[in-house]
Amino acid sequence: MTVTRQALRVYATLEGLKPKSEADVLDALIPFLTPVLEFLDGKVFEPSLLIAGLKKLYGWNITTEVANVFQDRLEAHGYLNKPDPRARIWVVALPDDFERRGGDAYATEVQEAVAAFQAFSRDLNDLLHHQRSDEEALDILVRFLVTLDVSISNGSDRSVGHSELLKDLQPEATHLHADERYLCARFVDHASKTDQKMFEKLTKLASVGMLTEVVQDFVEPSNSEEKSGLTLVLDAPLALAALGVSGQQAQRDVQLNIEAARKLGCSVIVFEESCNEMTRILRTTLNTPRQNRHGPTHMAIVKGQVTEQFVGAVQRDPEKALRQNGITVRQITLASMPSLHVHFPDRLFEEFHAAINWRQGYPEAVRHDATVMALTCRLREGGRATDIFENKFVFVTNNGAFTRLARGFAIDHGIVQERHCPPVVQHSALAVAAWLRTGFGAISEIPMAHLLAYCERVLNVKKEVVDRAREVLRKYTPEQEQQYDLLLQDARSVTRLMDFTLGDEDRLTETTVPHLLEEMRLATAAELTEKHQQELEVQRKARSQERETANKERSRLARELSALQAKLEADELDRVQGERLERLRFVGLVEANNTAMGNVRHATTTSASVVALVLIANAIFGWVDWQQDQPVLYWVGTSLGIYGALQQFVGWPTFGFGSLLNWYGRRRLQRRVEQQGLVQIAAKESLTWSYGKAALGAAPIVA
Known part of the structure; x- marks a missing residue:
């Protein structure tokens, strides 16, 4: 099997992330620079060319300072030479083994992962299984793990118009089809439950992707010991995840990052406006008929990870639930603190509100996003810093579109510059920053939780898949629609729906839907059988425990009865012996009395005779x-x-x-x-x- 160049770069990066390695984050990421260096081999190295090449290749927006640091590392690793020691000119001179340098150790492990991935793919959906070569399977898996969250600060423009040297450099392929992304997420989720060693290897690959997400903002955070004064403002969906109503993995991911941020001195709050948004989200879910529900809260309910009663309690009073989890609710509105309005005037609020295009038909949600953007910018009071932890306030969300718009809007209106941390950041960027700052390593709780949470989001039932299957049934076999709606309320049946389609609604046709419905029925039957077996096992264990308890009780009573009988016998023996001793004493008294009375009789008889x-x-x-x-x-x-x-x-x-x-x-x-x-x-x-x-x-x- 031929290992792709992208995979080799990832393996080489992992080599630099080994706990015993002396390399730091930027040293570990040098393999990602080699595609750019190939086009510059034998030519004079300029930091601007590296900046342009990385932007075109990966979309990275690294600063000149970071490029200069990379230049020093490249020279130390033998990728740059100085023809004249007196001149400040460096020439790119790639070693012959640069492609495989440091990656061989991990490349030998790839066959096991690919074989497991291929076998899992066939077992998951044999009917619609797409035959892939091992090289294709490896490429898909590596791309999924390294690009969990496509960088939200890069934009879509990767043009490099000023350099003819890099005109033939092709951007790195990061796109995965919906079914490929679902398949990879399902494989990772399966490995986390059945093969811990394999899951740890996959987590290492994902940690490389997390590092590439923040390379442009790198400021040596792992060496910082200064406490941060940052206040993190959670978006409504993240606050719901922290409360556990969006699934176990999402809760663990958010809580780990909150704990890491608090260790650094950060505070965590939620705006009152976001509490209202939380109520709207949960009310919409609970008021929707079960067969038409979708989203993380619905899946958490179906899987039994949270009850509707708890969701209802959070919906009625999200502030109380947040306070019980140690998260402060900030009572602030657009009318609050007029002195801060200069940092984000009402004019900018209206302009940003009009620019939001991802929540059409939901005016309250659009107003929420515009409101939290305005409040965050006002609370920052014009302050801005490159390092996320040196800012006063940052709004954290999982909405990539929101983050891209907020960053571009802030740059265009002079709120921040290109190199600064924007007022709104994606949760993945916070996770990486917290991971680097609180304990960088090849294996960590944060990348593991982030990977599982991302897979959980990918695996959640998609509304498009549910609706497409219902449309096909309604058109061709309407009598089965009610049965389909009932099956949607079963966790294993819903999982089978997504496994069958791999999250791609285009796979549902009049030919495939009957097979889908049958597999959903079988999945439900299997779950009911398993549930029945579990109930029987519980009953058997209960009866066995009852018998064991009864036997122990009988043994205890038998011991007590035996002890009581022995005590009674001992008491009876003591009583008999006591009575015998008393009778002997009585007999002794009688005999002594008879002796005395005999003497009296003799005396009186003698006297009478005289x-x-x-x-x-x-x-x-x-x-x-x-x-x-x-x-x-x-x-x-x-x-x-x-x-x-x-x-x-x-x-x-x-x-x-x-x-x-x-x-x-x-x-x-x-x-x-x-x-x-x-x-x-x-x-x-x-x-x-x-x-x-x-x-x-x-x-x-x-x-």
């Missing part, structure tokens, strides 16, 4: 006449004798010495039980008493 012997002896010997001397004792004893005889004869309950011992034994045991705290265990025991001694159950306890 008394009985004395009475018997008294009866024999007559020592005492009880009836006369002790009548009370006599009659008491006689009564007790008669009572005892009657008890024995009749069978009455015996109340005597044993009963007294039983009463005393119970009282004595009860006191001991209360003292030892064994009342409950004593209440459970059945005691039988005999002569003051207790027996547990049927077995008497003997002392």
